[in-house]
Amino acid sequence: MVAQKRVLLKDVASSIGVSTTVVSIVLNGKAKQNRISDKMSQLVIKTAQDMKYSPNLIARNLRGGKSQLIGLIVTDISNSFFSTLSRTIEKRAKELNYTVIYASSDENYHDMKKLIEMLLLKGVDGLMIVPCDGSEEIIAELYENNIPLVMVERFFPNLDVSFSCLNNCKATQLATQHLIGQGYRNISLIAYNSQMSNVRDRIEGYEKCMKQAGLSDFVNIKLVNIINPKQEIGKALDHLINKKHVEAVIFTTNTISIQGLYCLNEMGIKIPDKIAVIGFDESDLFNLFYSPITYIKQPVVQIGEEAVNILVDKIKNTGIMKKSIVILEPELVIMKSSLKNKMSNPL
Amino acid sequence: MVAQKRVLLKDVASSIGVSTTVVSIVLNGKAKQNRISDKMSQLVIKTAQDMKYSPNLIARNLRGGKSQLIGLIVTDISNSFFSTLSRTIEKRAKELNYTVIYASSDENYHDMKKLIEMLLLKGVDGLMIVPCDGSEEIIAELYENNIPLVMVERFFPNLDVSFSCLNNCKATQLATQHLIGQGYRNISLIAYNSQMSNVRDRIEGYEKCMKQAGLSDFVNIKLVNIINPKQEIGKALDHLINKKHVEAVIFTTNTISIQGLYCLNEMGIKIPDKIAVIGFDESDLFNLFYSPITYIKQPVVQIGEEAVNILVDKIKNTGIMKKSIVILEPELVIMKSSLKNKMSNPL
DNA sequence: CTGAAAGCGCTTACAG
DNA sequence: CTGAAAGCGCTTACAG
Numbered sequence: 109m110v111a112q113k114r115v116l117l118k119d120v121a122s123s124i125g126v127s128t129t130v131v132s133i134v135l136n137g138k139a140k141q142n143r144i145s146d147k148m149s150q151l152v153i154k155t156a157q158d159m160k161y162s163p164n165l166i167a168r169n170l171r172g173g174k175s176q177l178i179g180l181i182v183t184d185i186s187n188s189f190f191s192t193l194s195r196t197i198e199k200r201a202k203e204l205n206y207t208v209i210y211a212s213s214d215e216n217y218h219d220m221k222k223l224i225e226m227l228l229l230k231g232v233d234g235l236m237i238v239p240c241d242g243s244e245e246i247i248a249e250l251y252e253n254n255i256p257l258v259m260v261e262r263f264f265p266n267l268d269v270s271f272s273c274l275n276n277c278k279a280t281q282l283a284t285q286h287l288i289g290q291g292y293r294n295i296s297l298i299a300y301n302s303q304m305s306n307v308r309d310r311i312e313g314y315e316k317c318m319k320q321a322g323l324s325d326f327v328n329i330k331l332v333n334i335i336n337p338k339q340e341i342g343k344a345l346d347h348l349i350n351k352k353h354v355e356a357v358i359f360t361t362n363t364i365s366i367q368g369l370y371c372l373n374e375m376g377i378k379i380p381d382k383i384a385v386i387g388f389d390e391s392d393l394f395n396l397f398y399s400p401i402t403y404i405k406q407p408v409v410q411i412g413e414e415a416v417n418i419l420v421d422k423i424k425n426t427g428i429m430k431k432s433i434v435i436l437e438p439e440l441v442i443m444k445s446s447l448k449n450k451m452s453n454p455l
Numbered sequence: 456m457v458a459q460k461r462v463l464l465k466d467v468a469s470s471i472g473v474s475t476t477v478v479s480i481v482l483n484g485k486a487k488q489n490r491i492s493d494k495m496s497q498l499v500i501k502t503a504q505d506m507k508y509s510p511n512l513i514a515r516n517l518r519g520g521k522s523q524l525i526g527l528i529v530t531d532i533s534n535s536f537f538s539t540l541s542r543t544i545e546k547r548a549k550e551l552n553y554t555v556i557y558a559s560s561d562e563n564y565h566d567m568k569k570l571i572e573m574l575l576l577k578g579v580d581g582l583m584i585v586p587c588d589g590s591e592e593i594i595a596e597l598y599e600n601n602i603p604l605v606m607v608e609r610f611f612p613n614l615d616v617s618f619s620c621l622n623n624c625k626a627t628q629l630a631t632q633h634l635i636g637q638g639y640r641n642i643s644l645i646a647y648n649s650q651m652s653n654v655r656d657r658i659e660g661y662e663k664c665m666k667q668a669g670l671s672d673f674v675n676i677k678l679v680n681i682i683n684p685k686q687e688i689g690k691a692l693d694h695l696i697n698k699k700h701v702e703a704v705i706f707t708t709n710t711i712s713i714q715g716l717y718c719l720n721e722m723g724i725k726i727p728d729k730i731a732v733i734g735f736d737e738s739d740l741f742n743l744f745y746s747p748i749t750y751i752k753q754p755v756v757q758i759g760e761e762a763v764n765i766l767v768d769k770i771k772n773t774g775i776m777k778k779s780i781v782i783l784e785p786e787l788v789i790m791k792s793s794l795k796n797k798m799s800n801p802l
Numbered sequence: 803c804t805g806a807a808a809g810c811g812c813t814t815a816c817a818g
Numbered sequence: 819c820t821g822a823a824a825g826c827g828c829t830t831a832c833a834g
Contacts, residue, residue: 116811118811127821163811164812165576167810169812170517170811172814177577226554230554369739373743393738464827475829476806516810518828
């Protein structure tokens with residue numbers, strides 16, 4: 109009933125009648141370099157197993173300065189994109205013998221800063237961060253302090269910090285081209301009012317594509333606040349539909365997509381008859397909506413895995429200043445919501 | 456550019472010209488008990504702040520045996536119920552000065568065991584676990600080893616381990632009663648093929664309610680495998696609808712609900728005209744489905760918060776054997792999918 | 803009121 | 819081939 113006393117290094121050492129040095133060396137796979145006899149090696153390994161010895165990682169950490177912990181700061185772990193991303197990261201980290209501590213910043217750089225401090229205090233070996241507006245200085249400071257670091261999903265182009273993310277420009281280009289191909293002209297886009305790379309690139313991809321198609325006059329971009337966006341999305345849609353008479357709208361995040369669908373439903377707007385829609389990221393809702401929603405799919409798994417690879421490389425090679433960049437390609441999954449329905453137009 | 460050398464306890468001590476003992480005592484708020492002069496106390500605190508001293512938690516951990524880390528094992532962090540639960544837990548833990556390490560077991564007790572070992576190695580002060588089939592012995596062993604522990608969302612009734620969860624029996628009772636109240640008689644239920652308390656209680660609530668209403672003949676329970684359930688759910692629904700001619704179905708988890716809706720859509724079954732539906736947990740999909748889905752809502756926030764409260768209490772009072780049980784009440788959110796539509800029956 | 807010293811459980815130069 | 823000893827950065831009896 110009483111907690112068993114843990115088996116220590118010295119316990120296995122004394123049970124063999126040898127110093128802790130030998131045991132430590134053998135168990136860390138450095139027997140050869142230290143010319144420990146094979147017999148001894150095997151005896152140590154067997155004894156350690158028999159006694160169920162497992163090293164105290166705290167002590168090893170204090171001594172060696174390595175915790176095998178990675179800190180991951182997303183904006184909101186309850187957002188399905190980030191929870192999927194986090195699982196991927198957890199899995200890949202585990203393969204490389206690291207454990208992940210997650211935390212959510214809520215797109216607030218003050219909170220992010222506190223979380224970073226907390227994670228560093230916990231002795232994490234490196235950080236994976238989804239940066240938010242206002243956090244550029246924080247990231248820059250980490251970089252200057254030589255803390256192994258990788259940005260995920262978004263990045264600051266002016267910093268020499270590595271990152272892994274989607275080709276966001278390409279993402280909205282794919283969507284816009286598809287809509288134009290369907291015969292739509294008056295195509296609009298709703299994005300968050302943010303300076304982050306992912307948002308800006310998504311906007312840019314759309315604008316560029318519209319201009320190339322000679323549709324500059326139809327460029328309509330609505331920006332909504334990242335906190336509690338629903339009301340603003342409603343207003344934006346109302347304006348776009350009733351004043352601008354747009355034929356199609358591209359939602360640039362999963363949350364905007366979902367809130368946008370709520371709004372369109374409440375307004376009684378039919379998709380795609382009245383308006384064509386393209387969403388972002390994956391969702392069961394897109395598939396099961398009365399008019400299944402075409403969406404831009406991110407390669408979440410690769411984004412996460414590559415981020416881990418970059419970070420672990422940095423942790424193992426501290427001092428080597430290398431900016432690694434991984435940009436992954438989007439995929440457009442075409443459903444009914446973006447197809448021109450030649451039959452159903454009531455006019 | 457070079458990583459700044461961290462300020463240590465001895466740095467602030469020597470900068471004042473005092474021993475590390477004094478600094479440590481003051482900074483740990485034990486000045487009074489050790490009769491340190493007020494002047495000295497204040498000087499120490501001020502100097503530590505000025506020098507931006509922050510303690511090395513690893514060292515403190517090694518010395519004191521406390522990490523202020525909590526391990527949380529859910530079945531799948533990318534499941535929206537668990538990601539929401541985890542955020543709640545993270546938040547409450549932070550208020551109590553703990554950091555959470557999450558991991559996903561995938562309903563596999565072998566994986567769970569490995570994750571627990573890993574978390575203990577990392578020096579967590581306690582564990583929060585969503586147990587899965589086959590894990591009773593693992594949980595029992597942790598309990599016997601006096602490891603602070605709380606089960607979340609599910610529990611083993613035969614163990615004296617504390618837990619926080621939904622009143623699952625009540626949950627399906629609410630749903631069944633509501634359907635009976637609407638005039639449905641032939642009501643069925645789909646659940647996972649699992650021995651866990653949450654599943655068993657959800658089944659029991661339904662059965663009990665049907666019997667009390669004199670509808671024993673209509674009790675129809677379909678069990679589906681927890682891994683890749685879609686195909687089995689499809690078969691179950693086909694059988695229930697085409698052979699048993701059921702009028703209503705209760706889905707007992709969020710994943711079953713969503714996969715069930717996929718199946719019903721593919722089968723071309725109209726809700727609620729052909730069949731009434733009640734789902735479990737919250738989802739934007741339920742609200743935005745062509746026929747909004749009535750659902751059983753869990754008080755996720757309270758479940759998470761109470762679990763943290765219980766665990767931290769255990770961590771702080773190790774040795775006191777107390778089984779704390781928190782059972783929270785469900786809410787039925789009524790939408791169109793479970794209402795008897797008197798107008799539309801085509802017969 | 804305050805300091806010298808031990809110790810948490812490891813790893814790793816250093817010496818032999 | 820192997821051991822004694824220092825040290826990672828703290829906290830806490832113990833002594834004065």
